[in-house]
């Protein structure tokens with residue numbers, strides 16, 4: 001039987017810097033000899049990427065937005081994540097269900113309970129083995145975003161939206177301390193990488 005693959009997710013508010021580290025994590029794992037599937041949400045499949053284009057640009061009700069996040073996720077699980085893990089590959093996914101708790105549940109104030117219903121309905125048993133939550137003070141996240149390309153529907157939200165989103169991420173981390181590790185990504189990139197490197201190494205050593 002294949003050695004079991006691991007499911008890693010990266011989270012954080014827009015501008016927290018997680019995308020900088022996603023490619024580096026995948027490259028590091030490959031250098032250690034693992035087969036890695038690097039993917040993202042919403043997206044990761046042709047249908048999921050089409051849904052991504054819609055949720056990032058079209059205005060829609062909160063319920064529709066939340067359901068589309070999960071629709072893209074269902075497809076992603078069935079087509080990409082579960083087959084990769086079954087092959088023994090490692091999956092590095094830029095955002096997953098914690099993002100729905102944070103953005104729709106917290107930022108848009110849907111509440112965690114409504115998100116939990118959909119999570120239960122979809123695939124409750126499959127949780128990431130490790131989630132890194134990239135965390136920065138909001139002023140820094142906002143400053144990083146200001147330098148970015150054309151902002152999407154979420155990136156255009158007001159500061160209070162991101163305060164609620166960040167608070168919901170912290171609530172997730174408090175509720176799942178074994179799985180979610182907070183990464184202070186206001187530090188220099190090398191220091192962040194040193195933490196990730198050590199924690200990634202530890203993950204490869206767990207049975």
Ligand code: TYD
Pocket residue numbers: 014019041042069094095096097099100101103104154155
């Ligand atoms: P993001 O990772 O920020 O993409 P990029 O770095 O290319 O801008 O993700 C896009 C947005 O989608 C982000 O603002 C958060 C939002 N999002 C949700 O609101 N709910 C979700 O469940 C997911 C997966 C993402």
